[in-house]
Amino acid sequence: MSEVIVITSGKGGVGKTTTSANLGCGLAVLGKKVALVDADIGLRNLDVVMGLENRIVYDLVDVVEGNCRLKQALIKDKRYDGLFLLPAAQTRDKDAVSPEQMQKLCEGLKEEGFDYVIIDCPAGIEQGFKNAIAGADRAIVVTTPEVSAVRDADRIIGLLEANGLNDPMLILNRLRTDLVQRGEMMNIDDVTEILAVDILGVVPDDEAIVIATNKGEPAVSNQESRAGQAYRNIVQRILGQEVPFMSLEEQPVSFFEKLKGLFRH
Amino acid sequence: MDFFSFFKKKSAPPSGSVAKDRLKLVLVHDRVNCSSQVLEMLKTDIIKVISNYMEIDEEELDIQISQTQSEDNGTVPVLYANIPIKSMRKVQD
Incomplete structure (x- = not known):
């Protein structure tokens, strides 16, 4: 059975593309056939995050x-068996595609035998959003623990439900454990209470993501990265397994580290 | 209060909970999708109707959308109106 999942958020810059890339790779690592679709027409980015920007010939449009x-348009990722990217067009705008065409495209991808089709939705609630959700079976909403991102996530959840995509799952991205412990950032419970949706995963803020994106190698395959571990857990949950949430407690700081910290100031 | 806290600045609530409280309020408004213009029109209409029966203090009138606990422990939006009455009008039966 194949499933089309749209990754959306409302607000820009919260990590939709990073999430799409990591979930796609993570699912492929576990033997699934995955198509990553960049629906952000005019602002194509999933290709660079995936490190596949030099291999584009044809695009979604x-x-x-x-x-x-x-x-012909599907780029095969040589590092991950079964992972393909359908890049967005860069020189067109969102009106180049209609929701009906996106629906047809998703059907086509299902017929190609993909287990998962992951759609990277553009920011905003206009045409691009409507296109991206048109062919989706379920939705994942990405947010960060900030007022602006959570507010937009709430709006997006409402719009998804109005379009028949009920019970979207939430990924809380870029959580800063140190700030949460000091009470200077909303915690997981605060956000889920406000948005009243089920949480699929929590991704800690991790510099490994920046480094991975710089290189075009998704962090999900980095065994040392905490964000990578969080994405691997999310992938397991998408596959229907129960995985306990990883402990987001700060690692205890050694005496030596503390001493170093003292001299830094 | 311990001895040292005397010297500290009076602590404000942590910004995380401030964020949560502000968000909750904003979302109540967002979710009912009621513009301030509509709220103003509603206010004018309420004044009009109530003034038929009683004299009210329009300056002190307070109408807002907030939320309350619903039966299934969720929250539902409510229209909250605080209308001070100055005096009753004589209404013919």
């Missing part, structure tokens, strides 16, 4: 307009 076959 080419497929929709019939300039090429679906298979």
Whole structure:
């Protein structure tokens, strides 16, 4: 059975593309056939985050307009068996595609035998958002523990439900454990209480994400990264397994580290 | 209060809980999708209707949307109105 999952957030810059890339790779590592679809037409980014920017020949708009076959536009990721990327067009705008065309595209991808189709939704609630959710079976909402991101997530959850995508799952991204412990950042319970949705995972703020994105190698395959571990857990949960939430307690600081800290100031 | 806290600045609530409280209020308004213009129109209409029966203090009138606990332990939006009465009008039966 194949499933189309849209990754959305409302607000920009909260980590939709990073999440899409990591979930796609994570699912492929576990043997699933995955298509990553960049629905952010005009602001294509999933290709660079994935490190596949040099291999684009055709894009999503080419497929929709019939300039090429679906298979021709799908870029095979050589590092992960079964992972493919359908890049967005960079020189067109969101109106180049209609929701009906996106629905047809998703059907086409299902027929190609993909287990999962992951759609990276653009920020905002306009045409691009409507296109991205048109063919989706379920939605994952990404937010960070900030007032602006949570407010937009709430709006997006309402719009998803109005479009028949009920019970979206939440990923709380870029949690700063140190700030939460000091009470200077909303915690997991605060956010889930406000948004009243189930939480799929919590990704700690991690510099490994910046480094991974710089290199075009998703952090999910970095065994040392805490964010990578969080993404691996989320992938397991998408596959229906129960995985306990990882402890987000700060690692105890050694005496030596404390001493170093004293001299730093 | 311990001895040292005497010297400290009076502590404000941590910003995390401030954020949560502010968000809750904002979302109540967002979710009912009621613009301040509509609220103003509602206010004018309420004044009009109530003034038929009683004289009210329009300056002190307070109408807002807030939320209350629902039966299933969720929250539902409520229209809250505080209307000070100056005097009753004589109404013909």
